[in-house]
Amino acid sequence: MATTTAYTATQNEARQAAQSYLDQRLANGLTGRTSTAQPFTIPLIDISPSFSPSLSARKAVALQIRAACTNSGFFHITGHGIPEEVRQEILTMAKRFFKTLPLEKKQALHARHSPYFRGWEDSEYTYVNPGDIGADDAPAETKEGFNWGYEAGLDPTGGDGQYVELDGKVVNGNQWPSEDDVPGFYETIKRYYGPVLELARHLSRLFALSLELDEHYFDEMLTHPGGFGRLMYYPAAKNPQPLDPEVKDKEIGLGAHSDYDCFTILLCSAAPGLEILSPEDRWVPAPAVEGSFIINVADFLMRWTNGVYKSTVHRVVNRTRDERYSVPFFFSINYDQTVETLPSCITPDNPSRYPPVKAGEYILERLRATTKDT
């Protein structure tokens, strides 16, 4: 975006508030100001009781979710019902895409051709911490990515036919490799995306309960939701270095950031690498737990909950000689939905801090802030 463009209030806020949240959390960690002796452990929540017909069983899971979201905003879930072969199949497909598709074919799918950041990203196209763009001391990121968004054909419900893109346009913004180039790619994405989208809708009902709202409060906002999927590849480390919170890494997979949407459902291959800022603002490793997904609160939900739920600051540093693959799924409400602070998150001590916001407008601006091209 040219510097002469007048930003809307939402665009301004999307850029500035997010950056200052991140900068403040990172600075706290550097000074050790908020550090305590309490070791932080990542909660592991078995959500299988949430599929029970018993409301009290569902509420018991929601209470665990609330405890995690008001603390670090980060937890693992098991008992989610998505078969292991579906999870492994997409990780295998990610490897095939990144390792076998020739560079010129990847270039043809480059995200720079898409106003919605869909397609392939080379390692330097985006800096997920906009503060790192052009900064002398910022290490180059090593990741590669492939991004796609919601399509009614990927939605097991078929959707309501009302999907709009981040900017409100009625288009399908996805770019896919051809079947000849990566056989089975779209079908594999679909086999994974469908159940994960349904899991996201299920989790949103638990989030509603956890926020003392009607269990179906969010349902009508999830009929053609934002569901931004990503395949990620992190090459093996050239010089593996152990995590030392006092030392600035020279090589980084993905810079420090918080996600933009409501929450993220993340699948990781076995190679570790994800690190999160604990509530004490110290970097801690968040290795994959077999069979689980990672769930983390993202900025739109933090804002919507008036800061009650915490968006997790995280980064990826591959400290091993193994390649790492991951599949984040960033879940949002319908992009054309405008929301106001959730009523259950407003109290006399915590009056509403934010004006109404349209989901797509906020998220698109966060994406645009990650590259110098827009």
Ligand SMILES: O=C(O)CCC(=O)C(=O)O
């Ligand atoms: O690869 C991962 O484990 C995390 C990816 C991530 O944080 C992101 O794409 O926002």
Ligand SMILES: [Fe+2]
């Ligand atoms: Fe992230």
